[in-house]
Every structure is written in C-alpha cells, then in structure tokens.
Amino acid sequence: MHVIKRFGWEIPAARITPESVTLRRRALLAGSAALGTASAGLFRAGSAHAEDAPARNTAFDPGRPITEEKYATTYNNYYEYGESKNIWRAAQALKQRPWTIQIGGLVKQPRTIDIDDLLKQVQQEERVYRHRCVEAWAMTVPWTGFPLNQLVKLADPLGSAKYVVFETAQDKTMTGLNAPFYPWPYIEGVTMDEAANDLAFISTGMYGKPLPPQNGGPLRLTLPWKYGFKSAKAIAKVTFSDTRPTTFWEAIQPSEYGFWANVNPAVPHPRWSQAKERLLGDDEMVPTQLYNGYASFVAGLYTDRKGEKLFM
Secondary structure, three states: OOOOOOOOOOOOHHHOOOHHHHHHHHHHHOOOHHHHHHHOOOOEOOEOOHHHOOOEOHHHOOOOOOOOHHHHOOOOOOHHHOOOOOOHHHHOOOOOOOOEEEEEEOEOOOEEEEHHHHHOOOOOEEEEEEEEOOOOEEEEEEEEEEEHHHHHHHHOEOOOOOEEEEEEOOOOOOHHHHOOOOOOOOEEEEEHHHHHOOOOEEEEEEOOEEOOHHHOOOOEEEOOOEOHHHOOOOEEEEEEEOOOOOOHHHHHOOOOOOOOOEOOOOOOEOOEOOOEEEEOOOOOEEEOOHHHHOHHHHHHHHOOOOOOOOOO
16 A cells, blocks of 8 residues: 655645746756856766756655745855855855765775765755755755765764764865864764654755755755754765764854754744744745754654754
C-alpha cells in the first residue's frame, strides 16, 4: 500500500505558482550578463545541458510561490565580502573551479576531494525550500544539490563523531576578511542527527543554474528549519568532531546567536521581533512559522534537548 505522508505545511496545488510561470521568469532573467557570469561552474563535470538538470523532488513543497531569481541573487549576506546586502557584484571575483573540500577529523581516512569528483558520487535533485534570515526577511528558493547525509556517508566518520563542522573558504578576493573584529574563518556546525535529517541539504545550484558565488557557490549548507546564518557558504573544509564547535556568530555575540538557531516566532531576537517576516520581492509581511514550517520533519530532533537554548 502506498502511504502519503502529510507534513502540515502543504497548500492546495491550485495556489502554487505554475512551473511555466517560473520558467518564463527564468528566461527573462537569463539575459542579465552580470548575473550570468556567476554560472561558470557546472552541476557535474562536463555537463551543462538542460536535459542533465536534476529533477525536482516534490516532497518538499514550501507552501508559497518561488521568489523571483533577481531578488534572491542580489540581496545577500556574505560578510567575507562586506556588510552590505549589495555584495553580489564583488562576489563574482570568486573562482569556483578548481575547488577542493578537505574532509577530516574523526573519520576513517582524512582526504581532500575535488568538487567535481564529489558530484560524481552523489545523487543530485532540486528542492524548493523556504529560507528565513534572522533579520526577519525571507525567500523561497529552488535549490539544486544533494542530501547532507550523502556527504556524511562518503566521509565515513567514526562512531565517536558527534558534530559536523563546516568552514568557509578564505579567498584573496574576499575583502571583508580584512575586518579584524570578526573571528575568521566562518565556522558553522550541526549535530550528527541533524546532518542525517531528510531536510539537511548541500546546495550546488539554484533556479536551475550552478550556485552563484554571492549565494554561497560552489557548495553551501542549506538548513531550511534554521535561521540563514547557519548555512555556511563556499564550503572548503568539513570536519567531524566529538566537541561542539563555537560557531561564527556565537563567537561574536553568544547572547544573540546560539549554536542551534532554530526558527521560532515566539522567541524574539534581543533587538527585534521574529513573529513576522518580510518576503523578498513584494515586501509582504507574513507570520513566521515554527521551525520555518518544517516542524513535522525536525521537531523530534529536539525532544531530549529541552534544557538547550534551541531558538536563537
């Protein structure tokens, strides 16, 4: 018997933006030469044809229309390139090939792997996810990539590993690294059970194209039930550890940004409310949902962590 699992945040198909409309938007935006330069990499080595694009996994319907590409790719937080939201032009200087990822720590065999060799060993797909920033803006993005648990499996961690730690590249084009008051490199982390969750994703593309550098290309972490700062960009190093890492924003201000950073509208940031969020594109204010609408997927991860500061 085929069982359909309902997650509680679906909407009727009639209310979803038709794919044909989204594709027309993509076609109009494809003429932007500046944004087009972000697509230098390929989803797989030697594969740039539309017929090779990964299929969409429809199990992850976000319950609202996709944000237009021009907004998602030009309104970005990327402190390695500066504090402005308008860093997308500067980020084009980041070369996405060649690119390697170091895998180490509590693994059976530490190694460095080329990104294209990695992509040959995983099964890519497209997932449309909500993305919620701690600054109370939000977007809905069609990400291409693969489940984080596939990367964990390839890394072959030891049984003593409790955390997966991600480190962002420190490239000479990243002028924001000159700011001495930030604790570079950018470090993020998740527990092993979070990494194994169905939602946890490594993104390599968006809107049917390779992931542009301003959005974290060529490889970024995507955790839709957490605030966006948990999603490390331009991943250069993955380490398995038995010790919880002190993450980038936690090191800067632990009273405002904790390790868990799960979305909860009832828990305000110390300086603003999280009850609503502003949708990029039309600036509509909508209610924030617990775990960003993904509670059915992830709430069970935290039943034994009641004493933790889970929501900021």
